Amino acid sequence: MLEMKQLNKVYRTHLIETHALRDFSLSVREGEFVAVTGPSGSGKTTFLNIAGLLEEFSGGEYWLDGVDTRGLNDDGRSRLRNEKIGFIFQGFNLLPDLNLFDNVDVPLRYRGLPAAQRRERIESALARVGLGARQKHYPAELSGGQQQRVAIARALAGQPRLLLADEPTGNLDSMMARGVMDLLEEINDQGTTIIMVTHDPELAARAQRNVHIIDGQVSEVERGPQLGRREAATDPNAAAA
């Protein structure tokens, strides 16, 4: 699903060079739920940006779902991002000017789907996160947990192969956080690969596998206890059709 080999990422200013990632290699298989942890400044965010095709890298290889991302220009990366990746942000990142329906609609619009298909997907995605009745509401009218559910619905509506979550519960109280985690697990059960960046060890423990990043390198890989069960997941290609 995701294959990073010897990735390097260097930030340059006129004074210093910072190696955010150094010979970074990671492989994530179809249907996995991976938690990425590490202290701040370790390169977690850079990893997420590169995995999400938001940033380019300086050296190495990155294959996403069988596509070599090295040769892609900005447009190509936009299309790949749109089709294969769903994002869940710490700050939810809903567009305040749009109601829930329109927020979920955003990635579908860029994919150019016909109106009827978009409507169907939006309604089912919102229904799935339990907000089917509030399509016309604006983000400001919702609680944080509800906003994050909308963000998840937005990510799901695109039927992505890979869901990238950046501290998805960071801005939520523990009650709401648990609900969001339940939802993510449910999604993963249905075959979507999830990579979640977090610094919360409790959350990380709920993933199948933990990747710890220190100084831009993968320092340690832990196997989660429930790995065996998840490997028998349903065919994820069915969901991406």
Next chain:
Amino acid sequence: MFTYYLRLAVTSMRRTPVLTGLMVLAVAMGIGASMTALTVLRAMAQNPYSHKNEVLRVPQLDSWNPESAYDEEGNPPDQFTYRDARALLDAGKADYQSAQYRTGLSIQPEQDSLLPFNASIRVAGSDFFQMFEPAFRYGNPWTRADDARKARVVVLSAELNDKLFGGENSVGRDVQMGDERYRIVGVLEPWLPMPRVYDLQEPFEEAEDAFIPFETAVDKEMGAHGNNNCWRSPEKPGYAGQLESECIWMQFWVGFDDVASVAAYRQFLDDYVRDQKALGRFERPLNNRLSTIDEWMTRKEVVQRDSRTQVWIAFGFLIVCIVNTVGLLLAKFLGRSGEVGVRRALGASRRQVFAQFLIESGMVGVAGGVLGLLLTGLMLAGMRALQDESYGHLTRIDTEMVGITLIVAIGATLLAGLIPTWRACQIAPALQLKSQ
């Protein structure tokens, strides 16, 4: 996708009504000012006889003072002496020719309910109607035979016919003008050649109330209401002296069925002046002209300097308004860098972001254009109030101007939107809405 961008634009505009209002107002003011000035300029500069531009000509003969040119540029006089008009009329070398001037007569209506009043009269030859083609509501122009026998005939304007005869067909009836009765041979439809090409001394005046034959007016010793310039005083007093003098006071027009005849007429004019030189007149160098209407309008400076100045200043104003819009759009678009980042993260390409923001700029242009059109109407009304009555004809807005206005407004805002849109496209996809 286009409708999606339109919807996003409307949503965004409604979310920031003050900023959007400022932008729309600025565009509208710039558009209003420049379109107002342009409307007036266009009305002044248009040639209502462009289809006959080449075949209607104004001859000019340099009969002026041997010691000093008529003007600083050395042009020949812009009017005719009676002697030269007489000679050219008698020669009859053009297909159509008319000597003309403006005069006034008092009209005594038959109805007791109407007081006597002054009417403006255009004195002209029968060919005038062939050359300038006013439409007739009733009857016809008088004939060349009427010219020759100095007939007391008149063609009324629609307005005068309405006033005197309630708009009825008055052909064949008489009207008392000055000390004589004139037989009505024709009534015109409302006629407004703008500018009034046939007499550019007052280019934005309306056409006269009535038309009578040149030969009749001279016979009745009618003077000109218009410029009468003499480089040498008449040698004899009175009207006879005026006719024999070197004073210029009438306009002369010639018309041709075929442009090919123009060269021959030019030759005729030169020959005429050479003959006159032999008689001791025309001491200045040979300096004849045979101008087309366009050339004539340029020479007579029909478009006033103030109007040109206004157009330049108005377009300067428009540029400031566009720069202003650039600034405000920049503020607005950069203020939404978070949104752009998220949209980019969710898969929007640069081109899609570009389209979205350019369409939003265009929407400001459409709104500004529509409001600008309203402002143009208001400003033109203001211009009418500031100027005299005849100026009203210059301040009509036609469908073409409406089209130009909208295109300029949208074009200008799209232009203004380019830099801000380009900047918005540069925003990287992001995982954080930074401005929250």
Next chain:
Amino acid sequence: MLHLKPIFSALLRNRIAAGVIAVQIALTLAIVVNCAYLVVERVSDMARPSGYDEDNMLTIRVTAMDPTRTDIRAETQADLAVLRAMPGVVGATATNALPLGRGGWAWSLSNSLEKAGSGRDEDSEGAAIYMVDEMGIDATGIELSRGRFFRAEEVVDLTQSGDASPSTIVISDALATALFGDEDPIGKPVWLNSEPGRAPPIVVGTAKRLQAPWTSWQNTEQAAMVPYRFLYPHRTYLIRTEPGQREAVMGQVEKVLADRDSQRIISGLRSYAEIRERGYREQRAMAWILTATMISLSLVTALGIVGMASFWVTQRIKQIGTRRALGARRFDVRRYFQVENGLISVGGILIGMALAWGLNVWLVSALALPKLPLAYLPIAALAVFVLGQLSVLGPARRASLVSPAVATRTV
């Protein structure tokens, strides 16, 4: 200490936005300066007195219906007699034209016979000619600077077919200077260029001011009065009243003339204020149009500055809060934005002054407009600077109200 350096480097980081505002200020300055000059020029033209006692004057036109069968001389004398007998009337006369009246007659005059005969334009001076009888001074209220006005015996008849010559002439001071320089013009003859053979009228008096009918004529102060009884079928009566009596006379005059003889056309009753209004119509229109442009332009630019400054304030709320938390006073925050706007304005003004000058050079060559006096530039620059400072007051105040607590608030 204004701490210009950090403000300046902050501006450099926003250079597109700052540049846009500076360009807008520059263009505004360039256009406003040129408009202001054109307005001032027109307004000062319009303020020139005509030389007539305009406040107490009115005019009315009479047209004979059948000129060939009318004794115009008798009619005119009778009309003037009833007009002069009206209560409140100081004087009345028949004339051919009016200062500011748009239409009139002009003669070319020379100070010597040789010059009059040369036929060259540069040997003569154009002068507007007003034909009035001996009551002309009472009917117009012109103020003589030298000499005297016409005597009754000098006034001759001028009919449409007549050929009488005036023996005397009263000229405006401006015309006297043009013809005779510093010499005393009284007693000097002036020759008509078009007619050097004719006996020249002698200057008997000069008027402090007497304007031509054409307000945009370059020699509009050059005019003269000649002693003619103006006996054309179509003539204008000039009537001067005692102060405060004009309205009363205006209400009566049509009836008085019609009562004497109703078989002619009596029209064009106007106070001199109306004549002035018509005489300067184009100039006034242009002045208003340019003034409106200047105001709108300043407004647009001010709103643009407000919009941009507000945006910057919003963008920097966190930064402002942090500064406040670190000890900046409200005053410091306000000053930051005022100084920032000042820096942009100065940049815009420098470009704008060069642009204004360039624009004027171009206007002078392309449209033959007058050259801009340099003194306008610093005045306009100051005005534009103040405009910028005022525009940014609101946003700067809003910035100063940002709470220091913003600094500790998480995103």
